Amino acid sequence: MYDVIIIGAGPAGLTAAVYAARKKLSTLVISENIGGQAALSSDIENYLGFQFVTGADLVQKFEEHIKEFDIDLELGSNVKSITEIAGGFEVETKEDRYNGRVVVIASGKIPKRLNISGEKEFLGKGVTYCATCDAPLFSRKDVAVIGGGNSALDATLQSTKIANKIYLININPKLGGDEVVKEKIEAAENVTILNSTETLKIKGEVFVQQLKIKDIISGLETNLDVQGVFIEIGSIPSVNFVPSSIKRNEIGEIIVDARNRTNITGIFACGDVTEVLEKQIIIAAGEGSKAALGAYEYLARTKDGR
Amino acid sequence: MKVTVYSTPTCPYCKMTKDFLKENNIEFKDIDVSEDQEAAKKMVEKSEHMGVPQIEIDGTILVGFDKEALKKELGL
Numbered sequence: 001m002y003d004v005i006i007i008g009a010g011p012a013g014l015t016a017a018v019y020a021a022r023k024k025l026s027t028l029v030i031s032e033n034i035g036g037q038a039a040l041s042s043d044i045e046n047y048l049g050f051q052f053v054t055g056a057d058l059v060q061k062f063e064e065h066i067k068e069f070d071i072d073l074e075l076g077s078n079v080k081s082i083t084e085i086a087g088g089f090e091v092e093t094k095e096d097r098y099n100g101r102v103v104v105i106a107s108g109k110i111p112k113r114l115n116i117s118g119e120k121e122f123l124g125k126g127v128t129y130c131a132t133c134d135a136p137l138f139s140r141k142d143v144a145v146i147g148g149g150n151s152a153l154d155a156t157l158q159s160t161k162i163a164n165k166i167y168l169i170n171i172n173p174k175l176g177g178d179e180v181v182k183e184k185i186e187a188a189e190n191v192t193i194l195n196s197t198e199t200l201k202i203k204g205e206v207f208v209q210q211l212k213i214k215d216i217i218s219g220l221e222t223n224l225d226v227q228g229v230f231i232e233i234g235s236i237p238s239v240n241f242v243p244s245s246i247k248r249n250e251i252g253e254i255i256v257d258a259r260n261r262t263n264i265t266g267i268f269a270c271g272d273v274t275e276v277l278e279k280q281i282i283i284a285a286g287e288g289s290k291a292a293l294g295a296y297e298y299l300a301r302t303k304d305g306r
Numbered sequence: 307m308k309v310t311v312y313s314t315p316t317c318p319y320c321k322m323t324k325d326f327l328k329e330n331n332i333e334f335k336d337i338d339v340s341e342d343q344e345a346a347k348k349m350v351e352k353s354e355h356m357g358v359p360q361i362e363i364d365g366t367i368l369v370g371f372d373k374e375a376l377k378k379e380l381g382l
Contacts, residue, residue, distance in 0.1 A: 033318055033319060033322060033371075034318065034322060035318050039318035040318065042316070054316070055316075055318075056315070056316055056318065056321070059318065075322055075326075075373075076322065076326070076371060076372070076373035076374075077373070094374070095374065124355045124356060124357045124369065125354070125355065125356060126356055128356070128357060130317070130357075132316045132317065133314060133316060133317035133318070133319065133320070133357065133358055134314070134317070134356065134357050134358060136314045136316075136339060136340030136346070137314075137339060137346055137350065137356050137357070137358070138356075139343055139346070206354055207354075207356065228356070
């Protein structure tokens with residue numbers, strides 16, 4: 001039985017792993033991917049010690065760092081459930097079962113779906129939730145980015161160097177996100193910003209060909225000829241596997257106390273999956289360290305059985 | 307066995323795929339489709355899928371990093 005099983009390998013989970021390993025706790029990290037949302041950020045300019053770093057490079061650094069320690073890393077695995085057993089918990093994935101005395105949930109967030117016609121059908125046929133990954137495949141094509149926050153701005157900015165024409169489709173009257181990025185996008189010649197615009201339908205044959213949109217103010221519906229649709233409308237906590245006995249807030253985020261304890265003794269949570277006020281790489285990392293130290297303190301206290 | 311990975315440098319799942327192949331001592335050819343537009347076009351035509359990574363194993367194409375599917379196809 002592991003001392004600690006950490007679910008998720010973004011900044012929160014990986015920092016928790018380093019802190020746990022340095023306390024000589026036997027540690028397993030289970031995750032679908034490494035880096036989580038951080039790996040998908042193109043430009044990071046607010047993580048201390050790095051004036052500028054890409055998400056991929058920062059995650060590479062994280063990975064090198066954790067490999068210094070005796071940490072078991074199970075990647076490409078989706079956790080299905082967490083069940084209480086004698087002396088700890090059983091964490092079940094599609095392929096295996098693992099036992100741990102303590103569980104740290106650091107599963108972060110996953111992209112929100114638009115829930116419109118054609119979205120599922122054309123996933124991988126022009127529709128993507130990972131502009132960072134797939135944008136290079138849309139070289140000299142016309143694309144639409146859906147959203148108005150930082151991730152949509154980020155996807156738009158990346159596309160300006162690759163795609164022919166980019167429509168930024170924002171349901172709100174104004175763009176959100178960072179001013180610096182907004183200015184760059186407004187200055188780009190190949191970007192058309194469509195505010196107060198709803199996305200209705202994605203159409204095509206084998207691949208995406210058209211996007212049906214609606215001007216909310218005038219009610220006018222139009223079709224845009226695009227080959228790519230990058231959906232960047234925010235994210236929801238990744239909690240499918242989390243037992244219903246763990247308390248969450250109205251938007252599904254796990255409720256934790258100052259020591260990152262959930263309401264279930266022995267289960268901790270940290271990072272973007274929790275109700276922590278801001279979702280930032282540096283905050284997730286800090287929360288990860290708190291959760292691991294909380295777990296260490298708990299294990300030390302309950303050493304002689306629980 | 308002939309293995310080709312179609313990838314982009316910014317895609318974390320591509321890196322995970324390549325790391326997985328390396329860990330299992332599988333030799334593969336890595337094609338960066340952000341650089342090689344011709345290869346990108348061919349990849350999309352062949353798989354009818356616009357996304358990376360794509361892994362071609364003796365003519366069979368797998369889309370995305372799916373460890374179990376890879377193991378099965380590679381006979382691991």
